[in-house]
Every structure is written in C-alpha cells, then in structure tokens.
Amino acid sequence: MNQVSDRRAVPSRWWAVALVAVALACCVVTAIEFASGAGSALDVALVVAGVIAYVLFFALVTRPAAEGSARAWASVVVTVTAAGALTAVEAGNALFQFWMYPLIWVLTATIPAAVITSAVAAVVVFAGFAVSMGSDPEWAANAALTQAISFGVSVVLGLWITNVYQYAEERERLLAELTAAQDEVAALHRHAGVTSERARLSRELHDTIAQSLAGTVLLAQRARREAAGGGAVDDTLALLEESARSALAETRALVAGNAPIELRGGGVIDALQALADRFARETGTHVDVDAAVAIPLDRESEVALLRCAQEALANVRAHAGARSVRLSLRAGEGWAELRVRDDGRGFDPDAPSAGFGLSGLRARVGLLGGDLVVDGTPGATTLLARVPAGASA
Numbered sequence: 507m508n509q510v511s512d513r514r515a516v517p518s519r520w521w522a523v524a525l526v527a528v529a530l531a532c533c534v535v536t537a538i539e540f541a542s543g544a545g546s547a548l549d550v551a552l553v554v555a556g557v558i559a560y561v562l563f564f565a566l567v568t569r570p571a572a573e574g575s576a577r578a579w580a581s582v583v584v585t586v587t588a589a590g591a592l593t594a595v596e597a598g599n600a601l602f603q604f605w606m607y608p609l610i611w612v613l614t615a616t617i618p619a620a621v622i623t624s625a626v627a628a629v630v631v632f633a634g635f636a637v638s639m640g641s642d643p644e645w646a647a648n649a650a651l652t653q654a655i656s657f658g659v660s661v662v663l664g665l666w667i668t669n670v671y672q673y674a675e676e677r678e679r680l681l682a683e684l685t686a687a688q689d690e691v692a693a694l695h696r697h698a699g700v701t702s703e704r705a706r707l708s709r710e711l712h713d714t715i716a717q718s719l720a721g722t723v724l725l726a727q728r729a730r731r732e733a734a735g736g737g738a739v740d741d742t743l744a745l746l747e748e749s750a751r752s753a754l755a756e757t758r759a760l761v762a763g764n765a766p767i768e769l770r771g772g773g774v775i776d777a778l779q780a781l782a783d784r785f786a787r788e789t790g791t792h793v794d795v796d797a798a799v800a801i802p803l804d805r806e807s808e809v810a811l812l813r814c815a816q817e818a819l820a821n822v823r824a825h826a827g828a829r830s831v832r833l834s835l836r837a838g839e840g841w842a843e844l845r846v847r848d849d850g851r852g853f854d855p856d857a858p859s860a861g862f863g864l865s866g867l868r869a870r871v872g873l874l875g876g877d878l879v880v881d882g883t884p885g886a887t888t889l890l891a892r893v894p895a896g897a898s899a
Contacts, residue, residue, distance in 0.1 A: 535598055578613035585609050586627045593634025600631055600652070607660035611668065620664055628657040720820065721788060722749045745788050774808040775799060778815055778833055785819050791828060793819075797835040803842055807893045810870050811835065811844045814878070814891040817863045818846035826850025826887060842895040845888060852884030867891070 589606045592599035606627055614620040632653045639645035729742040775797040782793035803811075815833055822828050828850030836843050855864060868878045876893035 535596065578615075582610055582613050582623060586623075586630050589627065590630035590634040593631050594637035597635055597638045600635065603627075603631055603656050603660075606631075607656070607664070611660070611664040617665070617668065620668075621661055624657055624660050624664070628653040631656075719753055720824070722746060722753065724823065725749055725788060748784070749788070773799075774803060774811055775835065777808075777812050778835060781812070781815060781819065782831075782833060785823070785831075789823055791822065792830045794830070794832045795835075796832065798837075799835065799842070800838040801895055803837055803895050806874060807842055807895060810874055810876070810893050811842060811891060813870060814844055814867055814889065815846060817867050818848075818889040820863065821853075822848050822850060825853060828887075837895045840895055842893055844891045847886065847888045849885050850887055852887045853882040855880035855882045 585606050589600075589602045592602050607624055610623045610627060611620045614623055632649050635645060635649035635652075639649065725742055725746040729739045729746060732739045732742055775795075778797060779795050782795045785791065786793045819831065822831055826848050828848035831846065831848045834843075834845040834847075864878070864880060871878045871891055871893055874893045876891065878892075879888075879890045881888040881890075
C-alpha cells in the first residue's frame with residue numbers, strides 16, 4: 507500500500523503555534539548575535555519579517571487542510587521557503603528543518619511526493635547555507651553532509667511513522683467492520699429467534715387449540731344432527747363441553763409456557779391412552795393403544811410424540827373414514843418410535859392439500875434430531891415418528 511492519503515492532517519493552528527515558536531527562537535538567537543555584534547540589523551529585520559509573515563499566513567490564511575490539497579501545498583511551499591530564508595540569514599536557523607520535514611510528510615498525499623518534496627527542501631536549505639556561509643571554504647562539505655543526514659533521517663522516520671499510522675488505520679477499519687458484522691449477526695440472531703418462536707407458537711396452536719376447536723365443531727354438528735332427528739344429545743353436549751374445556755386449558759398452558767395438559771398427570775403412555783379414549787368417544791372409531799417403553803423419555807420427546815399422535819388422529823377424524831386405529835409406542839436403545847396406523851381411505855402425504863400439520867410435525871421432530879415418515883396407502887395409512895430417547899427431565 508503506497509498511498510498515504512489516509513493520513514490525517516494535523517490541525518494547522520496548533521502546528522503553526524509550534525512552528526512559530528521555533529521561528530521566534532531563531533529570532534531570539536539572531537537578536538542575541540546582533541547584540542553581541544555578530545549580526546547585522548538586516549539579519550534581525552529579515553528574521554522578524556519572516557516570523558510576522560509566517561504568523562499571518564498560518565493564523566489568517568490556513569485552516570486544517572487535507573493532505574495533497576492546494577492549501578496544503580501552499581503551506582509546504584511557505585514552510586520550505588521560510589526554512590531556506592532563515593538559514594540564509596543565519597546558518598543556525600537550519601534547525602527549522604526539524605519542523606519542516608514532518609510538515610512535508612503530513613501534508614503531501616503520497617510517499618513519492620513526500621520524498622521528492624523533502625529532497626527539494628534539503629536543496630533549498632543547502633542554498634540558504636550557501637548564502638550565510640559563502641565565505642567559509644569548508645561550508646559546502648559540512649552543509650552537504652548536514653542536509654544529506656537531515657534528508658535521510660526525515661525519509662526513514664517519515665516511512666516508519668506512515669507505516670505505523672497506516673497499520674493503526676487498517677486496524678481501526680477492520681475493527682469497525684468486525685463491529686458492524688457483529689451487529690448484523692446479532693440482528694440476524696434476534697430475527698431468527700423471533701421467527702423460530704413464531705414457528706413454535708404456530709405448531710403449538712395447530713397441534714392443540716386448532717385441533718380441539720376442529721373437534722368442537724364436529725361435535726356441534728353431531729349435536730345438531732341428533733337434535734334434528736329427535737335423539738338425545740346429552741352425551742354429545744358433554745363431549746362438546748369437555749372439548750371446549752380442553753381447548754381452554756391448552757390455551758392457558760400455552761400462555762403460561764407450561765407442559766401440555768395431557769402430560770401433567772403422568773407420562774406419554776397415559777396421555778396416549780387418554781387421547782385414544784376421548785377420540786373413540788367423540789368419533790365412535792375404535793382405537794387400540796400398544797405401548798412398551800423400556801427407558802424413560804425426556805419431556806420434549808414425549809411432547810413431540812404426543813403431538814404426532816394428535817395430528818394423526820385429527821387427520822383420521824377429518825379425512826380417513828377409518829373404522830379402527832392402532833397407536834404403537836416403542837422406546838429403547840436411544841430411540842423412541844410412535845406408529846399410528848388406520849384402515850381408512852388413505853391420502854397423498856406430498857400433496858399441497860396435506861396442510862400445515864405434517865410439515866409442522868416434521869419441523870418439530872427434526873428439531874430433536876428425529877424424522878417423520880408418512881405412508882398414505884389406503885387401508886394401511888401409517889405415520890411413523892422417530893425421536894431420540896433420553897433420561898427424563
């Protein structure tokens with residue numbers, strides 16, 4: 507990376523204060539020499555004029571300038587000219603170079619420009635030496651050595667400081683990118699959490715309240731038919747009340763974040779038996795439960811298996827027209843399997859009309875590391891859910 511345009515311009519007001527302080531020091535030195543008889547009135551006048559011009563230039567003309575701008579180059583030209591002029595008045599004023607070179611490296615836009623400008627400045631100050639030390643036969647060698655050393659040191663320090671600043675700028679840029687990436691990841695994480703929670707609530711609503719309400723609707727239709735035919739509706743109304751209470755209890759459990767109402771009195775086997783008994787009373791369809799659990803199941807696995815059974819029975823109620831259903835539960839060797847089989851008319855599990863229930867069950871089982879397989883063969887429709895089995899929570 508050869509460009510140094512990322513370097514920040516030093517505020518010119520403070521820079522000018524430092525530069526003018528050095529210029530004033532040169533003025534004091536010249537005045538002392540004049541007082542001791544080593545200098546002339548012209549020397550003092552030139553130094554004072556240079557200091558005044560420099561103060562006016564930085565105080566009234568310049569502002570913080572971007573490197574490489576016209577005002578930056580004007581500042582460089584004035585500084586180099588002042589350094590040469592002060593050196594021409596008095597050779598000791600060449601110390602002004604220690605501020606001239608840093609200013610060049612700050613205000614030029616590229617490393618090549620800084621090196622070339624520094625070389626020109628060294629020549630200008632050497633010309634100043636020629637004016638102030640022209641009668642000294644050894645001035646050329648001493649001045650050339652002084653300017654060569656000053657130029658070399660300025661280049662070495664300029665390159666080093668520039669690289670340090672570029673490293674700091676790059677680190678700051680990478681840190682800003684990292685912070686932005688972390689903020690983006692946090693936002694995506696929050697969005698994913700919200701989406702996941704919505705999907706979870708959708709599954710819970712579908713697998714609990716929606717199914718209970720669908721059963722309530724069917725029971726209400728059954729009560730209406732019985733009432734229209736002059737039959738007794740007390741049993742149906744009792745089932746209707748039970749279904750409504752179950753939906754209400756599930757709603758409260760969902761809001762409170764508690765375990766499903768079916769699992770509060772015992773394990774998944776008791777919940778499956780209660781589910782089967784209720785389904786048989788509501789639909790008149792025979793349901794056989796065969797459960798053999800050799801190892802305890804954790805609560806999440808129990809909930810997933812129970813929801814699979816509920817969804818399968820809901821599909822049987824709504825679409826199958828089956829005469830019998832069999833629920834089989836097996837658990838052992840790290841896995842639990844629930845198989846729901848009916849002798850109904852069957853369906854295509856991949857059809858769009860299959861609805862949200864099966865896709866929701868696949869998502870629920872998939873979150874546990876399990877899988878769901880549905881076979882819609884007429885007369886032997888089967889739903890097989892397989893989830894990991896662990897210690898009970």
